[in-house]
Amino acid sequence: MFLANSKVFLKRLAMPLAATVLVGACGSDNDNTVAMPTPAPEPAPTEYSYEVTMVNLTHGQPLSPITVALHGDEMLWQIGMPASVALEKLAEGGDNSELLAMEFIVASNSAEGALMPGSSTSVTVTTTSTAATHLSVATMLVNTNDAFSGLTGLELSMLDVDASKTWHLNVYDAGTEANTEAMGTIPGPADSGMGYEQTRDDIDLVAMHPGVVSKDDGLTNSVLTQAHRFDNPSIKLTITRTK
Structure with a gap:
């Protein structure tokens, strides 16, 4: 009888003790809570910026709005290879819109107007x-009929920030339009003729340009004069990495 009553007494005594232990355990968990660290903000992307300066060294050849493009290791043209339609449109009519829109171009910009002789x-x-x-x-x-100039596929790793490099550029023939110099075929102010023509009637290969003949030198149907002739180099180009 005493043994049975002792068991009941011990059981009743244990219940408040267990509750006390449980409450104490809960308080211990709250005190040991570890705050999660705030994620570090992602770094701002690095900006790369290049200033391209062009000087027209010719006597009577305005240059179409300068096209500048950033891209991978592709080339806009290659000597001895056919010109793309985008390059053909620029070389025949000064229209750079398709060149700027080529799929592999990462970033691009264009001057607003023509670059006159002696200007930069x-x-x-x-x-x-x-x-x-x-x-x-x-x-x-x-x-001209389809003369163009420029530089393509310049590897930019050679330029550190604030570093500049200068080139003197020759003139290329797109090989897409015969160099007749005839009335109606020159888009510049010497004739105000047609620009791009879909039909290709020349060698269809990019090559060094042979130069302008002009009516003063015996090409009787030419609308050009000696003032429109050019010698190589015809352009001074400076590229500066600013960022």
């Missing part, structure tokens, strides 16, 4: 894309 202009192109590893520049000599 600058264009800046900027990107945060690490795919922009190369740079190209292109322009048309507008008092």
